[in-house]
Amino acid sequence: MGKVVAVTGNEAVANALRQVNPDVCAAYPITPATDIMQRFTSFVSNGMVDTEMILVESEHSAMSACVGASAAGGRVITATSSQGLALMWEILFIASGSRMPIIMPVVNRALSAPLNIHGDHSDTMGARDSGWIQLYSENAQDAYDNTIQAFRIAEHLDIRLPVMVCLDGFIISHSIERIEYMEDEPVKKFVGEYKQVYPLLDVEHPVSYGPLILPDLYMEYKRAQHEVMTKASKVVLDVASDFEKISGRRYGLFESYRLDDADIALVILNSAAGTAKDVVDEFREKGIKAGLLKPRLFRPFPYGEVADALKSAKAVCVMDRADSFGGFGPLYMEIASAFMMNGNKPALINKIYGLGGRDFLPEHAETVLNELNDIVKGGKVKTHKEYIGVRE
Amino acid sequence: MATTLTLKELSKKEDLLTHGHRMCSGCGAPIVVKQLLLASDYPIVAANATGCLEVSTCISQYTAWKIPWIHNAFENAAATLSGVETMYRALKKQGKLDKEIKFVAFGGDGGTYDIGFQSLSGAAERGHDMLYVCYDNGAYMNTGIQRSSATPIGADTTTCPAGSVIKGKTQPRKNLTRIMAAHGIPYVAQASPSHWKDAITKFKKALDIKGPKFIDVISPCNRGWRSRTDDAILLSRLAVETCYWPLYEVEQGFTKITVVPKEKKPIEEFLKPQGRFKHMFAPGNEWLLKLAQEEVDREWERLRKEAGSE
Numbered sequence: 001m002g003k004v005v006a007v008t009g010n011e012a013v014a015n016a017l018r019q020v021n022p023d024v025c026a027a028y029p030i031t032p033a034t035d036i037m038q039r040f041t042s043f044v045s046n047g048m049v050d051t052e053m054i055l056v057e058s059e060h061s062a063m064s065a066c067v068g069a070s071a072a073g074g075r076v077i078t079a080t081s082s083q084g085l086a087l088m089w090e091i092l093f094i095a096s097g098s099r100m101p102i103i104m105p106v107v108n109r110a111l112s113a114p115l116n117i118h119g120d121h122s123d124t125m126g127a128r129d130s131g132w133i134q135l136y137s138e139n140a141q142d143a144y145d146n147t148i149q150a151f152r153i154a155e156h157l158d159i160r161l162p163v164m165v166c167l168d169g170f171i172i173s174h175s176i177e178r179i180e181y182m183e184d185e186p187v188k189k190f191v192g193e194y195k196q197v198y199p200l201l202d203v204e205h206p207v208s209y210g211p212l213i214l215p216d217l218y219m220e221y222k223r224a225q226h227e228v229m230t231k232a233s234k235v236v237l238d239v240a241s242d243f244e245k246i247s248g249r250r251y252g253l254f255e256s257y258r259l260d261d262a263d264i265a266l267v268i269l270n271s272a273a274g275t276a277k278d279v280v281d282e283f284r285e286k287g288i289k290a291g292l293l294k295p296r297l298f299r300p301f302p303y304g305e306v307a308d309a310l311k312s313a314k315a316v317c318v319m320d321r322a323d324s325f326g327g328f329g330p331l332y333m334e335i336a337s338a339f340m341m342n343g344n345k346p347a348l349i350n351k352i353y354g355l356g357g358r359d360f361l362p363e364h365a366e367t368v369l370n371e372l373n374d375i376v377k378g379g380k381v382k383t384h385k386e387y388i389g390v391r392e
Numbered sequence: 393m394a395t396t397l398t399l400k401e402l403s404k405k406e407d408l409l410t411h412g413h414r415m416c417s418g419c420g421a422p423i424v425v426k427q428l429l430l431a432s433d434y435p436i437v438a439a440n441a442t443g444c445l446e447v448s449t450c451i452s453q454y455t456a457w458k459i460p461w462i463h464n465a466f467e468n469a470a471a472t473l474s475g476v477e478t479m480y481r482a483l484k485k486q487g488k489l490d491k492e493i494k495f496v497a498f499g500g501d502g503g504t505y506d507i508g509f510q511s512l513s514g515a516a517e518r519g520h521d522m523l524y525v526c527y528d529n530g531a532y533m534n535t536g537i538q539r540s541s542a543t544p545i546g547a548d549t550t551t552c553p554a555g556s557v558i559k560g561k562t563q564p565r566k567n568l569t570r571i572m573a574a575h576g577i578p579y580v581a582q583a584s585p586s587h588w589k590d591a592i593t594k595f596k597k598a599l600d601i602k603g604p605k606f607i608d609v610i611s612p613c614n615r616g617w618r619s620r621t622d623d624a625i626l627l628s629r630l631a632v633e634t635c636y637w638p639l640y641e642v643e644q645g646f647t648k649i650t651v652v653p654k655e656k657k658p659i660e661e662f663l664k665p666q667g668r669f670k671h672m673f674a675p676g677n678e679w680l681l682k683l684a685q686e687e688v689d690r691e692w693e694r695l696r697k698e699a700g701s702e
Contacts, residue, residue: 065474069479069482094465203435210446211451216452
């Protein structure tokens with residue numbers, strides 16, 4: 001039923017957006033996300049979608065316009081990377097705090113300084129606490145599938161929150177891969193008609209958006225937001241289950257790869273997980289029980305489920321493509337928290353890799369898995385946090 | 393049926409910004425908003441930049457707005473409203489909406505001249521069908537009277553206090569109305585709540601013109617201006633009569649002065665009742681008054697020339 005194509009990650013995302021046919025799209029160019037909007041505007045110019053474009057003068061205005069358009073009462077998209085996401089930062093919180101189901105593919109890219117246009121996760125990890133649901137994508141297929149599912153998740157009446165779909169800059173956004181597209185009709189049917197909730201354009205029933213809320217009630221609003229987020233995991237799974245019916249592709253909150261009896265495990269996001277899985281296979285062939293966990297849903301983070309999936313591992317390395325300077329990598333902190341929840345205490349180490357687009361090579365995964373294997377065999381943890389693949 | 397412009401007729405219209413909002417007594421801003429809402433014969437959807445008007449009209453579970461209203465952040469009222477207006481066009485195009493709705497953004501001078509300027513300029517260039525109204529009280533009044541680029545020369549504010557060495561604000565104010573006119577948008581004007589008929593005529597006109605419009609309205613703030621509580625109309629009238637705040641419009645690029653004062657009063661008459669200019673009247677500071685007068689004269693002459701009425 002699908003169609004196999006050879007496309008880049010950006011092209012796949014743009015095609016998903018075309019199939020969904022949103023009402024309004026705000027766009028501002030930034031490498032490496034620009035290509036998504038170039039492709040999308042050509043759909044607009046050629047009448048392939050009904051979308052009205054707002055070609056804004058900054059990402060700050062892009063997100064501001066998205067909030068206005070979403071409040072007005074329709075389906076809204078934008079896309080960005082890196083500095084663009086950083087510039088939106090203020091309004092990200094307003095989008096989520098106002099419960100706007102905006103969809104935003106983010107092509108992961110390093111943050112300045114020094115200026116760098118290549119892939120790492122500093123940008124979306126910096127937006128971790130913004131109240132957006134975050135889905136991560138290993139490859140172009142994930143990015144395409146996540147983009148389509150994001151609309152159903154965001155617009156679910158129990159949720160109404162914005163969603164970021166994250167994919168690695170250049171490695172996925174600009175590399176051509178074999179993926180399977182769905183036909184337009186099943187995608188449209190899957191996503192369904194947009195349901196308005198208190199639209200600003202309903203002049204007969206005027207509503208006020210964006211009130212001032214002082215200490216008497218602010219915290220109740222924030223708790224409500226927290227509670228909505230806790231419902232998101234279930235919706236993500238329900239949507240994934242519906243998606244599997246039309247696509248044949250299964251998605252969860254994360255991918256467990258050969259984890260059931262694993263002694264050593266890697267936790268790694270996005271494209272590098274593909275490389276690492278090959279190395280896990282090599283270790284398995286050598287008789288070493290290696291496994292891998294690749295988070296898909298990072299916000300809300302499925303702590304209990306992740307800890308459960310990693311329960312057999314005696315030594316775990318969390319691989320971060322971003323750093324919290326003076327702290328551990330952001331993914332490490334989540335995994336450490338997850339283990340605290342079920343009382344499981346494997347040896348846990350953190351490697352920072354691939355910043356600013358530095359290649360993540362199979363030998364990096366191999367070195368890390370060997371280190372974990374040594375730890376399991378009675379060796380000690382030498383360093384809890386370490387940069388790898390870096391010149392000394 | 394359009395409302396005729398008499399106070400009697402206007403008084404029959406519903407107040408769409410209700411009583412009970414928490415703006416200070418004597419504030420100019422709600423007068424400006426009410427004049428605009430009275431001027432409209434269409435349903436209005438409004439956006440509001442963070443500022444006095446915003447924090448005082450929609451607190452917690454209460455709202456003073458009887459029209460759809462959105463506040464997003466400080467610097468993005470224009471961008472936010474451009475999103476609302478674009479969704480309106482999108483839904484109209486798809487046949488999901490058929491009402492004629494007008495879009496108005498309100499911002500103070502901080503949210504318009506300074507931090508919101510990029511967003512305003514961008515929205516103007518993109519050609520959205522919306523009216524941006526700046527209520528200009530010449531400083532960041534909501535945060536406690538800090539200098540903005542709309543603060544007039546010489547003014548004493550909490551960040552450019554008149555001291556023994558520096559005598560208040562040392563730079564003349566930014567002329568945002570001219571800058572907006574330079575965007576080549578179809579309609580730009582200055583108005584004053586003291587000249588209600590002129591103001592309402594401009595609001596009406598702006599709402600009927602397609603495309604981006606900008607109206608800058610002087611809005612006295614008795615806290616920041618350190619003037620008597622009930623002098624908003626008196627002071628805004630003096631601003632017009634001294635030519636500090638000329639009433640004019642730029643329609644399709646052509647400038648017209650809409651109210652020519654019978655007699656151009658000296659700037660001192662506008663400055664004197666305001667505590668923020670008190671130091672300018674101290675002995676030895678006459679040069680400051682001269683500077684303020686020169687600034688007004690230069691701008692008034694330039695405007696007259698531009699309007700072809702020299």
